[in-house]
Amino acid sequence: MERRGAGRTEFLRELRSFLPEAAILSEPEDLKPFECDALSAYTVLPWLAVLPDTIEQVRMVLRLSHEHEVPVVARGAGTGLSGGASPVANGVLLSLAKFNRILEIDPANRIARVQPGVRNLAISEAAAPFGLYYAPDPSSQVACTIGGNVAENSGGVHCLKYGLTVHNVLQVTLLTIEGELLTLGSLGLDGPGYDLLAVANGSEGLLGVIVEVAVKLLPLPETARTLLAAFDSVEAAGEAVAGLIGAGLLPAGLEMMDNLTLRATEAFVHAGYPVEAAAVVLCESDGMAEQVEAEIAKARAVLATHGAAEVRESRDEAERRKFWAGRKAAFPAVGRIAADYYCIDGTIPRRRLAEVLGRIGELSDRYGLAVGNVFHAGDGNLHPLILYDASHPGELERAEALGEEILTLCVEVGGTVTGEHGVGIEKLNPMCIQFGVPELRQFYALKAAFDAKGLLNPGKAVPTLARCAEFGQVHVHGGRLRHPELERF
Amino acid sequence: MRSQDDSEYLAGQVSEACARGEPLRIQGGGSKRFYAGSGEGRALSTLAHTGIVHYEPTELVLTARSGTPLAEIEAVLAESGQMLGFEPPHFGPGATWGGTVACGLSGPRRPWAGSVRDAVLGCRIVNGRGEMLAFGGQVMKNVAGFDVSRLMSGALGTLGLLLEISVKVLPKPECETTLCFECSFAEGRERMIRWGRSGLPVTGMAWDGRLYLRLAGPEQAVSAAARRIGGDVQEVAGAFWSGLREQTHGFFSTADDDLWRLSVPPAARLGELPGAWLIDWGGAQRWLRGAEADPSAVFATARSAGGHARLFRTENSAAVRLDPLPPPLAALHRRLKAAFDPAEILNRGLWQEAF
Known part of the structure; x- marks a missing residue:
C-alpha cells in the first residue's frame, strides 16, 4: 500500500531515536511470530513490530505513527479467537508483552493495579495471599493478559454471578493515537463525566492503547460445590436451567454440554460423565459454607423436579475439579475426534435454546458437518463446535458458511453474533446482520471522536458500509435485504 | 398499567428540532432535576412513552420504555420474586425508567450487586439527528460493537433520548x-x-x-x-x-446546607473538610453536608484519593457543581457529544462545568 508519510527506512530510523534496537523487529523471521493471533487461519506479516517497555516509549510510537499516518495494532498475549490482534501489512504491531508488572495489590480497598501485559491468572495468584482474587476467568486465563481482556470484554464460566470484565475493572489508563494519556473511571466505584470506561471495555483496540488497569478484587469463596445432572433430552435440560433461575438461584457456574461433546470429553479426560445422557448440566454454588449448603439443596430439588435422570454432587474439591475437567477440556476433546473444528460464539435468549439447537441440528445435516454444543447456560452464550477437515477441499469454506448461518440464527431469535470472543476480523460479516446502517454510522462517529484518522486497529470490529453491501448481496435477512439503500456490487 | 409506543413521535420531535437547531429539554418525572439540572430549550416529555415491553423472569431480563414509572417496574419484578440489583433511588413519586438510567444513580446495594450501568444490557435511543438506533440486546453477554448502551447510563440524556432500556435483574434474597x-x-x-x-x-x-x-x-x-x-x-x-x-434519613434533612457526594476507594483516608459525614457503600460513597466546604478543596480531596466529587444538592443556583475534567478528556467529551448530537440540541448545558 502507498504510504503518505514516511517510508519504512525513515520510520525505522525515527523509532531508533527513542527505542533500543532489541525493541524493534523488522526482519521477516522476527515478524513471523506476530503473523496471527489465536485465529490462526488468517496470517499476515506486520510492517514492523515494536516492544516498548515504558509508557513514554508507547506514547512516542503512537505520536510517530499518527504523524506518518501508519496504522497501529496493539497486542497482549495474542490468545484472542477472532483475529482482533492480527497484524496489518502496512502497520506497526505494538506488543505490550513487556508491561508485565503488578504495580500494587491494595487489600484494604480490594484493588489490584497492573500493567496491561499481566496475565489474567497472575492477578489472582498475587492476590491470593490476601484472601482475594480477580473474578473473570476466560478459559485462556493462564496465558491471556488483562489488557487484552479489557479490549475484548472477556467473559468466563463464572460471569452469570460475577460479571464480565467490564463489571470488574475500575479504571483504565490509555494513550490515544495522538499520544494523550487519559484516565477512564476512577479507583472509586464510578468515574466523572461520561462512562468512557464502559466504552473502552470491548473496544478491541480501536480507541486507544491501554497502559494500566485497576481491577476489583473479591474475597476468595470459602467453599464451592458442584452438581452434575444428566437429562434424557436437551429440552428438559434447558427447562431445568430456566427452573434454577426461576427458583431464585444465581449459580456461580451453570453450564450445559450435549451428547456429542459429552462423549468426546469423556473419552479424553475420563471424568465419569454419563455418556448416554442427551445433555448434562453443571451447576455450581460458591460462598460461605451455609450458603452453599442451602443453595445446593435447593438446586438439587429443582433439577429433580425437572426430570433429571441422575444428579451427582461433588463430595470434595477433587471431585468438583473432576466435574469441571471435562467442561474445561471440551474444546480440545472435540479437537481429538475431528481433524479441525471451528468454534462459534453466539448468545441467545435462553428460552429459545431447544429451538436453536434443533435448527443447528438441521443445518448440520444440510452441510454434512457434525456440530457439538457447549453452552454457558446461565447467560445464554452458545459455543457450537463445527467439525471439519481442512485437508478436504472446500470444507473450511463450508464450515465458515455454516458458522455464519448459525450466527444469523442467533440474531434472528434475539441474540447476538458474539458473546465473548469479539468481532475482530472473523465476525465482520455477521455484524452486518446484527446492525443497520444508522448504528454502524454511529459507531464510526464514536471511533472518530477517539481516532479521527482511523489508525488504531483498522479493519477490525466494525465493518465498513461497503463490506456490508457486498456481503448483503448473498445474505438475505428475514426475507429483506438489510441495506436496500446501498449500491450492490 | 399503561403501555404506549411513542417512539415515532419522539424521534420526529428530535429530528425537527435538529433541523432547526432548537435545543430540547428531555423531561421524565422531574424527580431528579435537583441533581441533573435543567437543560435549555423546549421541554420534550417521555411520560407518554410507557410500558414493560418484555419481561421473562427465568431469563433475568426486563425491557421497558423510558416513561414507565420506576415503581411499576419494581412492583412487577417483586411479583416474580425479583428486583433491580442496583436498588435505585426514586427521589420522588414520579421517577421514570429513563430518568433512572440517564442519571445512573445506584443505591446501597451497589458495591455488591453492581450499578445501573452494570445492569444495562441494551437500549434503543434517538440520537441528536433524530435517528432511532438500537444497541446491545436482551442477552447477558454481548460484545458486538462498541458498548453504547452502557455509555447512555449517567449521560443525563445528552447523547441520546432513551426510548427503551433492557437490564439484567436479580432474584430477591430469601x-x-x-x-x-x-x-x-x-x-x-x-x-x-x-x-x-x-x-x-x-x-x-x-x-x-x-x-x-x-x-x-x-x-x-x-x-x-x-x-x-x-x-x-x-x-x-x-x-x-x-x-x-x-435521602429521607435525618442526615439529609438540613435544607440550607450543600450536599457533596465523594466517590472514592472504600478504605480511603480523606483530608479534613468542614461539615458532617455519612458513609455508604462500605466507604466508597461518602456524603458531606455543610455550608462551608470550598468546592476546589472538595474536588482536590476526592481526586487525591483516586476518586471524584460533585455537588449533589444545593439551594444556590450559581454554585459550582462539577469538577472540570482534565483538558484532553474534556476535549474527548466534546467530540463524543458532537458524534451523537452534532447540533447540540439534547439537554444542552447539563455538563457545562465539566467539559
Missing part, C-alpha cells in the same frame, strides 16, 4: 437482616475493611455515627453470618436502607 453497632468512624472503617474481605453475604455497609451491616441470602447463611460477626449487635429495621437510598 432473607435479609441488618445489624447495628455503636462505634466511631475509625473503628467502623476497620470493620468495613474486614467484612469487605470476609466473603460474608454482605449487601450493605454504612456509617452515620453508628455502623450498619446488611446481610442477605438463604436464611441459614444470614443467621450463620450474623453469629460469626458476633459482638454487641442490635438488629434494626430494614427501613434504614430506604432512608439512606431516598
